[in-house]
Amino acid sequence: MSLLVIGSVAFDSIETPSAVREQVLGGSAVYFSYTASYFTPVWLSGVVGEDFPQEHVRLLQSRGIDTAGLQVVPGAKTFYWRGRYRPNMNDRDTLDLQMNVMGQYDPILPEKYRSCKFLFLANGSPQTHLRILEQCPGASLVVADTMDHYIRNEPEDLRKLLKKIDGLVINDGEARLLSGEENLVQAGQAVRAMGPRFVVVKKGEHGALFFSQFETYVLPAFPTPQVVDPTGAGDSFAGGMMGYLARQGDFQPKTLKEALAYGTLAASFTVEDFSLDRLKRLTLEELDQRMVEYKRMLSF
Numbered sequence: 001m002s003l004l005v006i007g008s009v010a011f012d013s014i015e016t017p018s019a020v021r022e023q024v025l026g027g028s029a030v031y032f033s034y035t036a037s038y039f040t041p042v043w044l045s046g047v048v049g050e051d052f053p054q055e056h057v058r059l060l061q062s063r064g065i066d067t068a069g070l071q072v073v074p075g076a077k078t079f080y081w082r083g084r085y086r087p088n089m090n091d092r093d094t095l096d097l098q099m100n101v102m103g104q105y106d107p108i109l110p111e112k113y114r115s116c117k118f119l120f121l122a123n124g125s126p127q128t129h130l131r132i133l134e135q136c137p138g139a140s141l142v143v144a145d146t147m148d149h150y151i152r153n154e155p156e157d158l159r160k161l162l163k164k165i166d167g168l169v170i171n172d173g174e175a176r177l178l179s180g181e182e183n184l185v186q187a188g189q190a191v192r193a194m195g196p197r198f199v200v201v202k203k204g205e206h207g208a209l210f211f212s213q214f215e216t217y218v219l220p221a222f223p224t225p226q227v228v229d230p231t232g233a234g235d236s237f238a239g240g241m242m243g244y245l246a247r248q249g250d251f252q253p254k255t256l257k258e259a260l261a262y263g264t265l266a267a268s269f270t271v272e273d274f275s276l277d278r279l280k281r282l283t284l285e286e287l288d289q290r291m292v293e294y295k296r297m298l299s300f
């Protein structure tokens, strides 16, 4: 099934307690599409400036990602984000955020993209997400992500969006911020009551919680001893999850749970190196092998 993602395509500067990387390839749509491409063909929609190197575009294309929807704006600069991780490698602070070309982005999807069946609205403005939804009337599964920046700055559009989507993937801090509830189970349920049929709350190294009308469950993270850079873990989680759903072509409860497991494992690889560096070396065999270990871990 066709899978479309819209989100940020970025330059990231990352500071961890032991290393710094300047201006590496990042962005929610980049991590998402790269991971999802292990499962299904992906169509990417986003915007970059003139400074975005062709080699990054070629890297995405080398995984079969369709970049027809990647707009290049002459004379403009690409979105830039700088983050610093705290010693626990879970919490991070945004040190700099330059929307640049994303600031005035009004996406017009290529004709082909409008027929997509599975749609992921990765981190980006809820206002933009609403405009994308209007262009994809036939999507059978729409899942979105959001973050503190948009919860604080665009709360009304976000509320509107929540009423129009099937699923929401957010992290624990965002779920608390959005719901005003401290307890994560209550927070997840409160966010679901805002509109989506299901909500996934990511808890970093502690895994993810799933909420629907019928069930609530938790899946642990895969215990990776080597966390080099957690950036993109959430987007890779979503890419693994949506990629698997699109490959299976359904979103029954059983398929959703398997999809969450694949998302969990995709994220566990992403954090093992900076930017896309670990994903670039990832093989499907490694992913499947980790799934075998993960299943063994979960059975008792």
Ligand code: AMP
Residues within 6 Å of the ligand: 008, 010, 011, 012, 026, 027, 028, 081, 097, 123, 124, 125, 147, 149, 230, 231, 232, 233, 234, 235, 236
């Ligand atoms: P994650 O670690 O999965 O939450 O996502 C990290 C990615 O989100 C980075 O590669 C950033 O470029 C991107 N990002 C950070 N802030 C924003 C924002 N306000 N809007 C869109 N993308 C962002």
